[in-house]
Amino acid sequence: MAMKRVSRRNVLQRGAGLAAAIAVPCFTPCLRATRAGTTAGERLTMGAIGLGGQGMHNLKSFLTCEDLRVLAVCDVDANHLQRAKQTVDAAYGNQDCNVSRDFREVLARDDIDTVLIATPDHWHAILAIEAAKAGKDIYCEKPISLTIAEGRAVADVMQRYGTVYQSGTQRRSNACFRFGVEIAQSGLLGRLRELHCYYHNGPTCPPQKPEPVPDGFDYDLWLGPAPYEPYTPRRCHGTFRWLYDYSGGQLTDLGAHFNDLAQWANGTQESGPTEYEGWAEFPKDGLFDTPVRFGVVATYPDGVRMIIHDETEPGRGPRGNKFVGTDGWVSVDDTGKVTASNDEIMRRLSGAQRGYEYMMGHHRNFLDCVKTRAKPIAPPEVAHRSTTTCHIANICLRLGRKLTWDVGAERFVNDAQANGMMARAMRSPWRL
Template structure:
C-alpha cells in the first residue's frame, strides 16, 4: 500500500469512528455470508502492506480482526511507515468504509494476543505475517483451533519446526499456503516448465540468487534500550530466548538475527530456492549434501548474527549441482543444462537459445499448476494477490493450494541446511527420506531449537 493510499485509509477511518458495528451487505457484493471467508491478520508490519490489500480486494473475504504486539509506530523497513495494530485496524475499516454506501464502517477487532483471534468461532482463516520465530507456534495453534492458514515464508525457523507444522496441518485437515508468492507468477511457472520438459537438455546446475543484506545494524557496540511504550516486547520475543531490547532487534531487522530468522539465506532462499526446487522437480525431497562455499559472518558480539555473504553448494541424488549465493540479480534461479539455460527472475524469463522463449509446451507434456486457472499473472505487483486468490480458492475447494505445507517446509529445509553447513564450514550429509543429518551430531543438534514456555510445540 502506498503512503498516500494508507493516509487516505486512515483519514476516512477517522470519520468512521462513530458508526455502528455492522457489516453493510453491499460491502461484500453478491457473496452470501455462507460463501465468505472470515479472516484474521496476525502481524501488521512491513509485509502486511502487500498481504492485507491482497486479501481485502476479494469480495468473498471479510477481515474481522487484526493482531499485533505493536500498537503502532514507525521504524519498519521503510523508516517513516507507521504500522502495527491500530494502523492495521484503521486500514481495514477505511477500506470497507470506502466501499459502503454510508461511507463508514466499524467492525474490525484489534488484539495483542493471537490466541484471542484463534479463539473466535467466526474466523475461518488466519494470515501469519510475524517474524519467523513465531511461525511454527502460531501455525500449530491455528491448525488445532480449526483455522486455515496463510503463513508467510520462510515457513519455519528450524527443520524440526517445519516437520511439526506439516504434522499439525495434516492432522487437523487444514489448508496452508506458504507465502512464497513467486510460485504464482506465470513467468516463473513457464521457465520451470521449460526445464521440466527437457528444453535445456539434461539439467546440470541450478543457481539460486540471494540479495545482499539491506541493513548493517549497530555492530558490536550496541547497548540495550528501553522498550517503547505500546510495544509488548515479551510477546514479541515469545518462544525466542530472553534478550535485552534494542530497536534493531525487532521491527523488520529481526531477519538478521539468528534467534528469529535465518538471514537472507531463508529470507530470499524461501523464494529463489523454492523456484530451484520447482524447476528441478524435487519439491518433496531435497539435496543429499551441503558444503560451505565461502560464506561470511558478522564479528562475534554483533547484534546481527546471520551471514553477511551467503555461499553454499549442494548436490541432488541425480547429480544436479545447486549453488546458492549472494549475487545479482539477488532473486530468482538459473537452470543450466547440456543444451542451454533458462533463468527466472524479477525481470521475467530469459533463455539460451532464445528460441526456447517461444517454445510451446504440448498438451501431452508436463504442466505445472496455474495459480488461478485461466487468469495467468506476470505483473510483479499482481503476484501476491494471485497467490492469495489461489489460497482462497483452496479454502473453498479443500484441495491443496499451489504451495502446501510440505513444499514450503522442504524449501525452508534447504535454507536451514545451507545455513548449518555455512556455519560449521564443513560438508553436511542429509537423508531427505528420514529428514536426518547423517553422522554429525553437532550439525544434527542444529535442526531444532528450544522454545521458551509456554510456546513449546
C-alpha cells in the same frame, strides 16, 4: 490420515474450554468440527496476525477479495495495530474491525475461518499449529519454520487436521517464474545440471545499546519462544531476520523463495539435495549474526547441483533463478524479466508470462482452496522440504564443513552436532 472437516462455525463446547485456553501458552488439542467445503460464492472470514511491513502487504491484497471479510487484526505493537484497523475499516467503510494484542483471542473466535500469519519467523510454527488446532485454515508467510524440526511438526499437524495451509512463497503464483519452472521441466534444456539461486548479501549492524521498551509494544510477547535479550529497536520488526534467534538471514528470507522454485523445477519438491558445502563471512561484531557473504552448493543424488549465490552475476540483474541444462538455460528475475539461451524457448513466452505480479494470484489460490479443500500451490510439505534446504545451508555454514543429509530419515549422516542443530530450545512457557 487427515481429519474430516465439517463446518467450523458449529464447533462444540467452545466457550469455557477456549476461554481457559487463552490463559495458557498453547491450546490443548480437543474434539472440534471443521470445514468440509463451501459454495463458490460463500464469503470467508479472516483474522490477520502480525501486521508489520509484509503483513500489511498481505492484508491490503486480501482486502480486495470480495468473497473475504477481515474481521480482526492482531499485533503486539499498538502502532501496527492501529494502522491495520484503519486500513480494514477504510476498505469496508465502517468501524467494525476488532483489534487484539494477543493471537489467542483471534484463534478463539468461532466466526473466523482463516488466519493470515505474518509475524517474525520464530513465531510461524507455534502460530500455525495452534491455528490448525483451533480449526482455522492458514496463509502463513515464509519460511514455514525457524528450524527443521519445527517445519516437520507444522507439515505433520496440517496433514493430521486436514488444514488448508498456503506458504507465502508467492513467486510460485507468478507467471514469469512458473514459465521458468515449466521450461526446466519440459526437456527443452536437456538434462538439468545446475539450479542457480541468486540472493543479496546480508547486512551488518554496529553494537546497539539497550533501550526502554516503547509504550504500546509488548516486547515480551514479541520475543515469545526466543531467548530473552534486552530491547533495542534494530532487534525487532523489519530487521529481525538478520538475527539467528528469530530467522536465518538471506538464506531463509530469499532462499524460501528461490530454493523453492529450484526444487520445483527439478521435480524434487518433497525431497532435496543430500550433500551441502559452502563458505561464509559472518559479522565480526555488532547486533546482526547471520551471514554477510556466502556461497553454497547443494548436490542431489543424481548430480544436479543447487548453487546459492549471495550476489547476482555481473550484468545479470536482480535476484532470481537460472536453470541450466545440457542443451540450454532459462533465467527469471524479480523484475519479471525472462531470458534464455535460444529463441525457441523465448517464442514460448506469452505476454501474460511477462512481468511480476506481487501477491494477488497466491492469495486467490489460497481462498479458492479453502472453499474446495484442494491442495494449494504452496502446501506445507513442499514448503517444509524447500525450507529445509535453507536451514541445512545455514547449519553447514555455521559449522564450516561439508554435510550429508538423509532425505528419507530427515537426519544428518553420522553428525551428532549437526543433528543437534535441527531444533532449538524454546523460552518457557512456549512450546510446540
